[in-house]
Amino acid sequence: MQAGNLKELYVQALQDMYSGECMLVEALPEMASNAEHADLKTAFDDHLEETKTQIKRLEGIFGELGQSPNGVKCAGIEALTKEGEAIMSAGPSNVRDAAMIAVAQRVEHYEIATYGSLCTYAELLDRRGDLDKLKETLSEEKEADGKLNSIAKEVVNPAAAA
Ligand SMILES: [Fe+2]
Numbered sequence: 001m002q003a004g005n006l007k008e009l010y011v012q013a014l015q016d017m018y019s020g021e022c023m024l025v026e027a028l029p030e031m032a033s034n035a036e037h038a039d040l041k042t043a044f045d046d047h048l049e050e051t052k053t054q055i056k057r058l059e060g061i062f063g064e065l066g067q068s069p070n071g072v073k074c075a076g077i078e079a080l081t082k083e084g085e086a087i088m089s090a091g092p093s094n095v096r097d098a099a100m101i102a103v104a105q106r107v108e109h110y111e112i113a114t115y116g117s118l119c120t121y122a123e124l125l126d127r128r129g130d131l132d133k134l135k136e137t138l139s140e141e142k143e144a145d146g147k148l149n150s151i152a153k154e155v156v157n158p159a160a161a162a
Pocket of ligand 1: 051
């Protein structure tokens with residue numbers, strides 16, 4: 001669906017991210033249960049809870065806009081969750097953890113880029129309340145990415161290399 005103006009583009013990008021977050025709520029428990037390292041399991045579990053809150057925030061924004069959260073399917077997150085599933089079905093655990101972190105970080109970077117654009121649109125459209133919510137989520141995604149980075153560097157990648 002082609003957006004005719006910035007407001008339409010904003011709503012479509014919100015719907016895209018909503019669909020992506022819903023896919024992640026499905027994928028994260030599986031990733032947590034397949035993680036070998038306790039730190040990684042905890043990181044996935046914690047991010048699951050954050051993701052549920054992010055979905056609530058998006059629903060709040062849709063409510064304010066008087067728009068439905070549905071209507072767009074996030075092809076990017078769909079592809080990345082498929083990559084995650086393929087990783088989980090093969091390989092030794094330490095290496096698989098390293099590969100799962102890499103795909104999880106690709107997801108985070110995708111989300112950081114999308115929420116970054118959404119913040120810019122919200123600002124231009126003078127949607128202050130939305131902007132506060134989107135900024136909160138953006139900083140959670142950045143923190144989740146940083147946490148994954150530390151776990152990879154300190155624990156998982158050295159174990160995979162051993
Ligand atoms: Fe998220």
